[in-house]
Amino acid sequence: MERAVIFDLDGVLVDSSLFHRESWRVVGKERGFEMTDELFWRTFGMPNRQILPLLLHRDLSEDEIAELSERKEAVYRELAAGKMQPLPGSTDLVRAVVDAGFRVALGSSTPMSNIRVVLDALGIRECFEQIVCSDDVTHGKPHPEVFLKAAQKLGVDPSRCVVIEDAVVGVQAAKAAGMRCLAVATTHPADKLQEADMVAPDLTHVTPGTLARMLDA
Template sequence: MVWCRKEKKGVIFDLDGVLVDSSEFHFKAWQIWAARHNTTMSYEFFRETFGMVNDNIIPHLLRRELTKEELKALSDEKEAIFREVARGKIKPLEGAVELVMGLKKAGFELAIGSSTPKKNIEVVLESIGLAEVFHVRVGAEDVSRGKPDPEVFLKAAELIGVRPERCVVIEDAVAGIKAAKNAGMKAIAVTTTHPRERLAEADIIVERIADVTVDMIEELLNQR
Protein backbone atom coordinates (compact mmCIF):
# COMPACT_ATOMS: atom_id res chain seq x y z
CA MET A 1 0.00 0.00 0.00
CA VAL A 2 1.29 3.48 -0.92
CA TRP A 3 0.54 6.28 1.51
CA CYS A 4 0.16 9.81 0.10
CA ARG A 5 1.46 12.45 2.43
CA LYS A 6 -0.99 15.35 2.70
CA GLU A 7 0.51 18.72 1.87
CA LYS A 8 0.86 21.16 4.75
CA LYS A 9 -1.52 24.11 4.99
CA GLY A 10 -1.07 27.36 6.85
CA VAL A 11 -2.88 30.39 8.19
CA ILE A 12 -1.01 33.63 8.83
CA PHE A 13 -2.70 36.15 11.11
CA ASP A 14 -2.17 39.86 11.30
CA LEU A 15 -2.41 40.93 14.93
CA ASP A 16 -4.20 44.19 15.61
CA GLY A 17 -7.72 44.38 14.22
CA VAL A 18 -7.74 40.61 13.67
CA LEU A 19 -6.96 38.88 16.98
CA VAL A 20 -7.20 41.96 19.22
CA ASP A 21 -8.12 45.63 19.23
CA SER A 22 -5.25 47.41 20.95
CA SER A 23 -6.10 50.91 19.73
CA GLU A 24 -7.13 52.26 23.15
CA PHE A 25 -3.80 51.16 24.63
CA HIS A 26 -1.82 52.70 21.78
CA PHE A 27 -3.73 55.96 22.20
CA LYS A 28 -3.03 55.99 25.93
CA ALA A 29 0.65 55.25 25.26
CA TRP A 30 0.88 58.09 22.74
CA GLN A 31 -0.73 60.49 25.22
CA ILE A 32 1.78 59.57 27.94
CA TRP A 33 4.65 59.82 25.46
CA ALA A 34 3.42 63.19 24.14
CA ALA A 35 3.13 64.65 27.64
CA ARG A 36 6.74 63.67 28.33
CA HIS A 37 7.83 65.56 25.22
CA ASN A 38 5.70 68.68 25.73
CA THR A 39 3.31 68.00 22.87
CA THR A 40 -0.18 66.54 22.44
CA MET A 41 -1.80 63.69 20.53
CA SER A 42 -5.45 64.34 19.63
CA TYR A 43 -7.79 61.41 19.08
CA GLU A 44 -8.49 62.67 15.55
CA PHE A 45 -4.78 62.65 14.68
CA PHE A 46 -4.42 59.25 16.32
CA ARG A 47 -7.21 57.72 14.21
CA GLU A 48 -5.83 59.35 11.08
CA THR A 49 -2.35 57.92 11.62
CA PHE A 50 -3.18 54.58 13.29
CA GLY A 51 -1.30 51.85 11.45
CA MET A 52 1.41 54.20 10.20
CA VAL A 53 4.98 53.62 11.34
CA ASN A 54 6.19 55.70 14.27
CA ASP A 55 8.92 57.24 12.12
CA ASN A 56 6.21 59.09 10.18
CA ILE A 57 4.17 60.12 13.23
CA ILE A 58 6.82 61.41 15.64
CA PRO A 59 8.22 64.25 13.46
CA HIS A 60 4.66 65.60 13.06
CA LEU A 61 4.14 65.61 16.82
CA LEU A 62 7.49 67.22 17.61
CA ARG A 63 7.38 69.54 14.58
CA ARG A 64 11.04 69.09 13.74
CA GLU A 65 13.36 66.85 11.77
CA LEU A 66 15.03 64.04 13.66
CA THR A 67 18.04 61.85 13.07
CA LYS A 68 17.59 58.13 12.52
CA GLU A 69 19.03 57.50 15.99
CA GLU A 70 16.64 59.98 17.63
CA LEU A 71 13.66 58.44 15.84
CA LYS A 72 14.58 54.95 16.97
CA ALA A 73 15.00 56.01 20.60
CA LEU A 74 11.72 57.93 20.63
CA SER A 75 9.86 55.10 18.90
CA ASP A 76 11.29 52.51 21.29
CA GLU A 77 10.17 54.70 24.20
CA LYS A 78 6.60 54.86 22.92
CA GLU A 79 6.42 51.10 22.35
CA ALA A 80 7.79 50.43 25.84
CA ILE A 81 4.99 52.59 27.26
CA PHE A 82 2.47 50.63 25.18
CA ARG A 83 3.69 47.33 26.61
CA GLU A 84 3.50 48.74 30.12
CA VAL A 85 -0.11 49.92 29.81
CA ALA A 86 -1.33 46.95 27.75
CA ARG A 87 0.27 43.95 29.47
CA GLY A 88 -2.39 41.64 30.84
CA LYS A 89 -5.23 44.01 29.88
CA ILE A 90 -5.73 43.37 26.17
CA LYS A 91 -8.61 41.01 25.39
CA PRO A 92 -9.05 38.86 22.28
CA LEU A 93 -11.73 39.81 19.80
CA GLU A 94 -14.82 37.62 19.97
CA GLY A 95 -14.22 34.30 18.24
CA ALA A 96 -10.47 34.79 17.77
CA VAL A 97 -9.24 32.21 20.28
CA GLU A 98 -11.85 29.67 19.17
CA LEU A 99 -10.77 30.01 15.52
CA VAL A 100 -7.08 29.68 16.33
CA MET A 101 -7.61 26.58 18.46
CA GLY A 102 -9.91 25.06 15.84
CA LEU A 103 -7.28 25.57 13.14
CA LYS A 104 -4.61 24.03 15.33
CA LYS A 105 -6.81 21.00 15.96
CA ALA A 106 -7.45 20.69 12.20
CA GLY A 107 -3.71 20.47 11.53
CA PHE A 108 -2.97 23.93 10.19
CA GLU A 109 0.45 25.50 10.64
CA LEU A 110 -0.02 28.91 12.27
CA ALA A 111 2.00 32.14 12.27
CA ILE A 112 1.77 35.83 13.07
CA GLY A 113 2.76 38.23 10.28
CA SER A 114 2.64 41.77 11.63
CA SER A 115 4.24 45.19 11.26
CA THR A 116 4.31 45.34 15.07
CA PRO A 117 7.59 45.07 17.04
CA LYS A 118 8.12 41.51 18.27
CA LYS A 119 8.14 42.53 21.93
CA ASN A 120 4.63 43.92 21.41
CA ILE A 121 3.53 40.71 19.70
CA GLU A 122 4.83 38.74 22.68
CA VAL A 123 2.91 40.90 25.18
CA VAL A 124 -0.32 40.66 23.19
CA LEU A 125 -0.13 36.88 22.72
CA GLU A 126 0.67 36.34 26.40
CA SER A 127 -2.25 38.58 27.39
CA ILE A 128 -4.77 36.62 25.31
CA GLY A 129 -3.38 33.17 26.15
CA LEU A 130 -2.05 32.26 22.70
CA ALA A 131 1.71 32.55 23.24
CA GLU A 132 2.14 28.76 23.21
CA VAL A 133 0.19 28.39 19.96
CA PHE A 134 2.07 30.89 17.81
CA HIS A 135 5.69 29.79 17.87
CA VAL A 136 6.32 31.54 14.54
CA ARG A 137 6.07 35.33 14.78
CA VAL A 138 7.35 37.65 12.08
CA GLY A 139 7.46 41.26 13.24
CA ALA A 140 8.79 44.67 12.26
CA GLU A 141 12.43 43.78 12.97
CA ASP A 142 12.34 40.75 10.68
CA VAL A 143 11.62 42.55 7.41
CA SER A 144 13.21 45.35 5.43
CA ARG A 145 10.06 46.23 3.48
CA GLY A 146 6.63 46.82 4.98
CA LYS A 147 3.21 45.85 3.66
CA PRO A 148 2.01 45.90 0.86
CA ASP A 149 5.34 44.26 0.09
CA PRO A 150 4.82 40.50 0.62
CA GLU A 151 8.07 39.97 2.57
CA VAL A 152 6.41 39.55 5.98
CA PHE A 153 4.03 36.83 4.77
CA LEU A 154 6.58 35.04 2.60
CA LYS A 155 8.95 34.87 5.55
CA ALA A 156 6.18 33.52 7.80
CA ALA A 157 5.28 30.86 5.21
CA GLU A 158 8.92 29.83 4.94
CA LEU A 159 9.24 29.49 8.71
CA ILE A 160 6.15 27.27 9.01
CA GLY A 161 7.24 25.25 5.98
CA VAL A 162 4.15 25.86 3.84
CA ARG A 163 4.08 26.92 0.19
CA PRO A 164 2.54 30.40 -0.33
CA GLU A 165 -0.32 29.03 -2.42
CA ARG A 166 -1.27 26.78 0.52
CA CYS A 167 -1.49 29.73 2.94
CA VAL A 168 -4.43 31.91 3.90
CA VAL A 169 -3.82 35.35 5.39
CA ILE A 170 -6.35 36.98 7.71
CA GLU A 171 -6.02 40.77 7.67
CA ASP A 172 -7.92 43.97 8.41
CA ALA A 173 -5.80 46.48 6.47
CA VAL A 174 -5.76 47.39 2.79
CA ALA A 175 -1.97 47.15 2.65
CA GLY A 176 -2.11 43.76 4.37
CA ILE A 177 -4.57 42.34 1.84
CA LYS A 178 -2.38 43.61 -1.00
CA ALA A 179 0.67 42.02 0.65
CA ALA A 180 -1.11 38.67 0.86
CA LYS A 181 -2.13 38.77 -2.79
CA ASN A 182 1.38 39.89 -3.78
CA ALA A 183 2.67 36.81 -1.95
CA GLY A 184 0.39 34.53 -3.99
CA MET A 185 -1.75 33.68 -0.96
CA LYS A 186 -5.48 33.61 -0.33
CA ALA A 187 -6.77 36.49 1.79
CA ILE A 188 -9.66 36.92 4.21
CA ALA A 189 -10.45 40.51 5.17
CA VAL A 190 -12.10 41.53 8.44
CA THR A 191 -13.88 44.89 8.36
CA THR A 192 -12.79 45.96 11.85
CA THR A 193 -10.89 49.04 10.67
CA HIS A 194 -11.79 49.58 7.00
CA PRO A 195 -15.09 49.46 5.08
CA ARG A 196 -15.85 46.50 2.85
CA GLU A 197 -15.34 48.41 -0.41
CA ARG A 198 -11.72 49.23 0.48
CA LEU A 199 -10.97 45.53 1.07
CA ALA A 200 -12.44 44.31 -2.20
CA GLU A 201 -9.19 42.63 -3.28
CA ALA A 202 -9.66 39.93 -0.61
CA ASP A 203 -11.06 36.52 -1.54
CA ILE A 204 -13.54 36.64 1.34
CA ILE A 205 -14.72 39.63 3.40
CA VAL A 206 -16.31 39.22 6.85
CA GLU A 207 -17.47 41.67 9.48
CA ARG A 208 -15.92 39.88 12.46
CA ILE A 209 -13.22 37.30 13.08
CA ALA A 210 -16.01 35.24 14.69
CA ASP A 211 -17.51 34.86 11.19
CA VAL A 212 -14.44 32.96 9.95
CA THR A 213 -14.60 29.16 10.25
CA VAL A 214 -12.18 26.30 9.71
CA ASP A 215 -14.42 24.97 6.92
CA MET A 216 -14.37 28.36 5.20
CA ILE A 217 -10.57 28.32 5.15
CA GLU A 218 -10.43 24.71 3.94
CA GLU A 219 -12.80 25.53 1.07
CA LEU A 220 -10.80 28.62 0.15
CA LEU A 221 -7.60 26.60 -0.11
CA ASN A 222 -9.35 24.05 -2.30
CA GLN A 223 -10.34 26.71 -4.83
CA ARG A 224 -8.25 26.93 -7.98
Protein backbone atom coordinates in the same frame (compact mmCIF):
# COMPACT_ATOMS: atom_id res chain seq x y z
CA MET B 1 0.23 19.90 0.12
CA GLU B 2 0.55 21.78 3.39
CA ARG B 3 -1.59 24.82 4.11
CA ALA B 4 -0.93 27.75 6.39
CA VAL B 5 -2.79 30.53 8.14
CA ILE B 6 -0.88 33.73 8.92
CA PHE B 7 -2.57 35.96 11.48
CA ASP B 8 -2.01 39.66 11.95
CA LEU B 9 -2.12 40.74 15.60
CA ASP B 10 -3.62 44.18 16.25
CA GLY B 11 -7.22 44.36 15.07
CA VAL B 12 -7.37 40.63 14.34
CA LEU B 13 -6.63 38.89 17.63
CA VAL B 14 -7.09 41.89 19.93
CA ASP B 15 -8.56 45.38 19.69
CA SER B 16 -5.50 47.35 20.66
CA SER B 17 -6.26 50.52 18.70
CA LEU B 18 -7.32 52.58 21.73
CA PHE B 19 -4.08 51.73 23.54
CA HIS B 20 -2.02 52.63 20.48
CA ARG B 21 -3.87 55.92 19.98
CA GLU B 22 -3.44 56.89 23.63
CA SER B 23 0.25 55.96 23.63
CA TRP B 24 0.84 58.21 20.60
CA ARG B 25 -1.08 60.99 22.40
CA VAL B 26 1.08 60.65 25.53
CA VAL B 27 4.36 60.63 23.61
CA GLY B 28 3.18 63.48 21.38
CA LYS B 29 2.43 65.59 24.43
CA GLU B 30 5.90 64.83 25.78
CA ARG B 31 7.69 65.57 22.50
CA GLY B 32 5.56 68.30 20.94
CA PHE B 33 3.74 66.57 18.08
CA GLU B 34 0.16 65.46 17.45
CA MET B 35 -1.12 62.21 16.01
CA THR B 36 -4.36 63.14 14.24
CA ASP B 37 -7.18 60.63 13.90
CA GLU B 38 -6.79 60.73 10.11
CA LEU B 39 -3.08 59.89 10.25
CA PHE B 40 -3.60 57.25 12.95
CA TRP B 41 -6.10 55.27 10.91
CA ARG B 42 -4.20 55.76 7.65
CA THR B 43 -1.02 54.36 9.16
CA PHE B 44 -2.52 51.71 11.47
CA GLY B 45 -0.72 48.47 10.66
CA MET B 46 2.50 50.16 9.55
CA PRO B 47 5.72 49.93 11.59
CA ASN B 48 6.82 52.94 13.62
CA ARG B 49 9.77 53.64 11.35
CA GLN B 50 7.31 54.39 8.54
CA ILE B 51 4.87 56.31 10.74
CA LEU B 52 7.31 58.64 12.50
CA PRO B 53 8.55 60.60 9.43
CA LEU B 54 4.91 61.20 8.44
CA LEU B 55 4.08 62.25 11.98
CA LEU B 56 7.01 64.64 12.44
CA HIS B 57 7.09 65.84 8.80
CA ARG B 58 10.81 65.20 8.46
CA ASP B 59 13.41 62.48 8.07
CA LEU B 60 14.67 60.96 11.30
CA SER B 61 17.94 59.26 12.17
CA GLU B 62 17.92 55.59 13.11
CA ASP B 63 18.69 56.58 16.70
CA GLU B 64 15.72 58.97 16.81
CA ILE B 65 13.39 56.34 15.38
CA ALA B 66 14.61 53.74 17.87
CA GLU B 67 14.29 56.08 20.85
CA LEU B 68 10.81 57.35 19.97
CA SER B 69 9.60 53.85 19.10
CA GLU B 70 10.86 52.41 22.37
CA ARG B 71 9.14 55.17 24.34
CA LYS B 72 5.86 54.82 22.46
CA GLU B 73 5.79 51.02 22.86
CA ALA B 74 6.70 51.23 26.55
CA VAL B 75 3.72 53.54 27.10
CA TYR B 76 1.54 51.15 25.07
CA ARG B 77 2.52 48.19 27.26
CA GLU B 78 1.86 50.19 30.44
CA LEU B 79 -1.60 51.18 29.20
CA ALA B 80 -2.51 47.71 27.94
CA ALA B 81 -1.22 45.69 30.91
CA GLY B 82 -4.00 43.53 32.28
CA LYS B 83 -6.61 45.05 29.96
CA MET B 84 -6.06 43.10 26.74
CA GLN B 85 -9.18 41.23 25.58
CA PRO B 86 -9.47 38.92 22.55
CA LEU B 87 -11.68 39.99 19.68
CA PRO B 88 -14.77 37.79 19.12
CA GLY B 89 -13.86 34.35 17.79
CA SER B 90 -10.14 35.06 17.52
CA THR B 91 -8.62 32.67 20.05
CA ASP B 92 -11.13 29.93 19.17
CA LEU B 93 -10.12 30.17 15.50
CA VAL B 94 -6.40 30.07 16.30
CA ARG B 95 -6.85 26.85 18.27
CA ALA B 96 -9.22 25.40 15.66
CA VAL B 97 -6.81 25.87 12.74
CA VAL B 98 -4.03 24.23 14.75
CA ASP B 99 -6.33 21.27 15.48
CA ALA B 100 -7.30 21.11 11.78
CA GLY B 101 -3.68 20.65 10.76
CA PHE B 102 -2.89 24.07 9.33
CA ARG B 103 0.59 25.46 9.83
CA VAL B 104 0.18 28.67 11.82
CA ALA B 105 2.26 31.85 11.97
CA LEU B 106 1.92 35.45 13.07
CA GLY B 107 2.94 38.29 10.76
CA SER B 108 2.77 41.68 12.44
CA SER B 109 4.19 45.20 12.27
CA THR B 110 4.36 45.10 16.07
CA PRO B 111 7.66 44.72 17.99
CA MET B 112 8.27 41.30 19.55
CA SER B 113 8.07 42.75 23.07
CA ASN B 114 4.44 43.74 22.44
CA ILE B 115 3.59 40.46 20.73
CA ARG B 116 4.75 38.43 23.72
CA VAL B 117 2.59 40.51 26.08
CA VAL B 118 -0.51 40.00 23.94
CA LEU B 119 -0.09 36.29 23.17
CA ASP B 120 0.70 35.48 26.79
CA ALA B 121 -2.37 37.44 27.94
CA LEU B 122 -4.53 35.48 25.49
CA GLY B 123 -2.91 32.15 26.34
CA ILE B 124 -2.20 31.22 22.72
CA ARG B 125 1.52 31.82 22.32
CA GLU B 126 2.22 28.10 21.90
CA CYS B 127 -0.16 27.92 18.92
CA PHE B 128 2.20 29.85 16.64
CA GLU B 129 5.02 27.90 15.01
CA GLN B 130 6.61 31.05 13.67
CA ILE B 131 6.37 34.76 14.47
CA VAL B 132 7.62 37.48 12.14
CA CYS B 133 7.53 40.99 13.57
CA SER B 134 8.78 44.48 12.79
CA ASP B 135 12.21 43.53 14.16
CA ASP B 136 12.60 40.90 11.43
CA VAL B 137 11.86 42.87 8.26
CA THR B 138 13.31 45.75 6.29
CA HIS B 139 10.07 46.78 4.59
CA GLY B 140 6.77 47.36 6.40
CA LYS B 141 3.29 46.70 5.06
CA PRO B 142 1.99 47.17 2.35
CA HIS B 143 5.26 45.52 1.24
CA PRO B 144 4.75 41.72 1.37
CA GLU B 145 8.02 40.93 3.17
CA VAL B 146 6.48 40.08 6.55
CA PHE B 147 4.11 37.50 5.06
CA LEU B 148 6.63 36.06 2.60
CA LYS B 149 9.10 35.59 5.44
CA ALA B 150 6.43 33.86 7.56
CA ALA B 151 5.63 31.46 4.71
CA GLN B 152 9.32 30.80 4.16
CA LYS B 153 9.85 30.02 7.84
CA LEU B 154 6.90 27.62 7.77
CA GLY B 155 8.10 26.03 4.54
CA VAL B 156 4.72 26.58 2.87
CA ASP B 157 4.24 27.99 -0.64
CA PRO B 158 2.65 31.48 -0.56
CA SER B 159 -0.19 30.25 -2.79
CA ARG B 160 -1.18 27.85 0.01
CA CYS B 161 -1.35 30.56 2.68
CA VAL B 162 -4.34 32.52 3.94
CA VAL B 163 -3.61 35.80 5.69
CA ILE B 164 -6.12 37.20 8.19
CA GLU B 165 -5.89 40.99 8.31
CA ASP B 166 -7.84 44.04 9.43
CA ALA B 167 -5.87 46.90 7.86
CA VAL B 168 -5.86 48.14 4.28
CA VAL B 169 -2.06 48.02 4.12
CA GLY B 170 -2.14 44.47 5.49
CA VAL B 171 -4.59 43.31 2.84
CA GLN B 172 -2.40 44.91 0.18
CA ALA B 173 0.66 43.14 1.61
CA ALA B 174 -1.09 39.76 1.59
CA LYS B 175 -2.21 40.12 -2.02
CA ALA B 176 1.25 41.34 -3.08
CA ALA B 177 2.64 38.16 -1.50
CA GLY B 178 0.40 36.02 -3.74
CA MET B 179 -1.68 34.80 -0.81
CA ARG B 180 -5.38 34.56 -0.12
CA CYS B 181 -6.65 37.16 2.33
CA LEU B 182 -9.59 37.20 4.71
CA ALA B 183 -10.20 40.68 6.09
CA VAL B 184 -12.12 41.43 9.27
CA ALA B 185 -13.96 44.74 9.52
CA THR B 186 -12.85 45.42 13.09
CA THR B 187 -10.69 48.45 12.33
CA HIS B 188 -11.89 49.66 8.93
CA PRO B 189 -15.36 49.43 7.34
CA ALA B 190 -15.88 46.54 4.95
CA ASP B 191 -15.99 48.79 1.88
CA LYS B 192 -12.36 49.78 2.52
CA LEU B 193 -11.24 46.13 2.48
CA GLN B 194 -12.57 45.00 -0.88
CA GLU B 195 -9.12 43.97 -2.16
CA ALA B 196 -9.40 40.96 0.17
CA ASP B 197 -10.76 37.65 -1.11
CA MET B 198 -13.35 37.62 1.67
CA VAL B 199 -14.50 40.15 4.27
CA ALA B 200 -16.13 39.18 7.58
CA PRO B 201 -17.39 41.39 10.43
CA ASP B 202 -15.23 39.41 12.88
CA LEU B 203 -13.93 35.86 13.31
CA THR B 204 -16.95 34.46 15.16
CA HIS B 205 -18.27 32.47 12.20
CA VAL B 206 -14.97 31.84 10.41
CA THR B 207 -13.90 28.18 10.60
CA PRO B 208 -10.98 26.10 9.31
CA GLY B 209 -13.38 24.99 6.58
CA THR B 210 -13.88 28.61 5.51
CA LEU B 211 -10.13 29.02 5.09
CA ALA B 212 -9.71 25.67 3.33
CA ARG B 213 -12.38 26.62 0.78
CA MET B 214 -10.59 29.90 0.11
CA LEU B 215 -7.41 28.00 -0.75
CA ASP B 216 -9.26 25.51 -2.93
CA ALA B 217 -11.24 28.14 -4.87
